[in-house]
Amino acid sequence: MAYGWGRTFIRYRNFEVTSDHHRIFIKKGLFHQTEFSIPKEKVEAIILNTKFLQKILGIVEVRIVSTAEEDDEEMKTANILFPFIHKNKALLLISEILPTFKVETDMVNLPRSAIFVKLVRTSYIWIAAGAIFYFWPRLWYVPLAFLVLTHTSQLLSGLSNGYKIRGPFIQLQSGSFSTKLFITTRMKIEELKVTESVLQRKFGLASLEIFTRSKSVQVSKISDIPKDVAISCYQWYGKNGGNKGSCIE
Structure with missing residues (x-):
């Protein structure tokens, strides 16, 4: 410390x-x-990172995704716009410094079925926990703590994740104990991908990935959004005209 x-x-x-x-x-x-x-003009996206303790204190870290990044260690930290700042003040200053970006506070939450899918997706944890309890019964508290931590993480993920599209802007929030809010515009997106697994297909859900340009490609993903919303995002991206690399799987 x-x-x-x-x-x-x-x-x-x-x-x-x-x-x-x-x-x-x-x-x-x-x-x-x-x-x-x-x-x-080289700023491709804005990212607001919030760790667990920072979330309690209402503090965020603001990063920018830029095509002007360099390889050396000092320049890698140049994309940190604010290392520690109160969230409300960050939203105010972002609009002043980068008026071409707009951060929405009223986001759309994931459907309740997404929480169930996230819990089912981690059901294999029960097998590992059962094996530990069977072979090492004295360590019963280890699989119990692991199960509580894993399922709490998935529950928080389902409750805190969200999305928003308004005009040319799109923002995705993902994470559980720590969250990441990604904001960009349609013109800055290099590639947009919509995928769905067998489990998601049964519940009418899908995953959305957005690729933006930087020194290394920046990928932002949100899982288990309604499939019709994901398709609407795909169509919204298609309005940009001439984009390459978009796909549906």
């Missing part, structure tokens, strides 16, 4: 974000100060 606190303090001390009409300027560092400049 001390190492993590010290490393974070040294890296993000004197952190400052400014912008003009064309570029974002980021300055950070205690002993070794670094400065970055990212063209706004």
